[in-house]
Amino acid sequence: SSELTQDPAVSVALGQTVRITCQGDSLRSYYASWYQQKPGQAPVLVIYGKNNRPSGIPDRFSGSSSGNTASLTITGAQAEDEADYYCNSRDSSGNHKVFGTGTKVTVL
Amino acid sequence: QVQLQESGPGLVKPSGTLSLTCAVSGGSISSSNWWSWVRQPPGKGLEWIGEIYHSGSTNYNPSLKSRVTISVDKSKNQFSLKLSSVTAADTAVYYCARDWNGHDAFDIWGQGTMVTVSS
Numbered sequence: 001s002s003e004l005t006q007d008p009a010v011s012v013a014l015g016q017t018v019r020i021t022c023q024g025d026s027l028r029s030y031y032a033s034w035y036q037q038k039p040g041q042a043p044v045l046v047i048y049g050k051n052n053r054p055s056g057i058p059d060r061f062s063g064s065s066s067g068n069t070a071s072l073t074i075t076g077a078q079a080e081d082e083a084d085y086y087c088n089s090r091d092s093s094g095n096h097k098v099f100g101t102g103t104k105v106t107v108l
Numbered sequence: 109q110v111q112l113q114e115s116g117p118g119l120v121k122p123s124g125t126l127s128l129t130c131a132v133s134g135g136s137i138s139s140s141n142w143w144s145w146v147r148q149p150p151g152k153g154l155e156w157i158g159e160i161y162h163s164g165s166t167n168y169n170p171s172l173k174s175r176v177t178i179s180v181d182k183s184k185n186q187f188s189l190k191l192s193s194v195t196a197a198d199t200a201v202y203y204c205a206r207d208w209n210g211h212d213a214f215d216i217w218g219q220g221t222m223v224t225v226s227s
Contacts, residue, residue, distance in 0.1 A: 030212070031212065033211075033212065033213035033214070035154075035214070037154075042203055042217040042218065042219055042220050043146075043154065043203075043214070043217055044217075045213055045214060045215050048208070048211050048212070048213035048215075049211060049212070049213070052211075054215060086153065086154050088154075088156070088213070088214065089212075090212070095167050096156070096167055096168075096169060096170065097144065097156040097159070097207075098156060099146075099153060099154040099155060099156055100153075101153055102153040102154070
């Protein structure tokens with residue numbers, strides 16, 4: 001399958017922890033990368049590989065993977081973390097990239 | 109610091125061809141990275157369109173493959189997207205992005221350019 005499925009929306013209280021999941025068969029073979037997108041802005045890479053953060057991304061963002069599911073966890077969510085989050089990986093052929101369906105995170 | 113900048117017409121007629129260019133500055137397009145196009149229809153999610161290496165090798169989204177051509181111009185340090193036979197469903201913000209060598213992640217993005225398909 002070339003699909004990556006995410007929950008459409010999740011909410012989290014300020015300062016609490018939220019986990020966003022991404023499911024797909026190809027995730028058994030490939031890592032997911034994660035992107036944060038705020039309204040009117042280009043996506044920003046927040047997690048790549050096993051659990052790596054680009055320079056400038058706060059350490060409250062972390063990634064993990066098990067079986068066909070990749071997860072992005074925000075520990076101690078801040079108001080500025082309210083955004084859409086997308087996973088990305090390869091499809092089962094390995095030759096094509098595919099984005100997840102996206103998750104809207106609301107910080108209460 | 110590598111930067112990407114998309115350019116091209118903001119309005120394309122139905123059945124026409126959408127043409128965009130992504131200029132790479134602060135680095136060489138001949139570095140060991142793949143270069144991608146990604147689009148986002150209004151209010152919807154991200155869709156990967158395809159990618160190119162400086163050698164000219166390409167990979168395309170199977171759902172768009174019959175209509176997409178991505179090319180590279182090393183002399184101008186840029187790469188381009190052509191999408192033929194467009195319809196209103198191709199209306200979207202189009203982004204170019206760098207696929208970070210060895211990390212399988214899009215680490216640098218252009219600001220995006222809105223393309224509307226309408227007569």
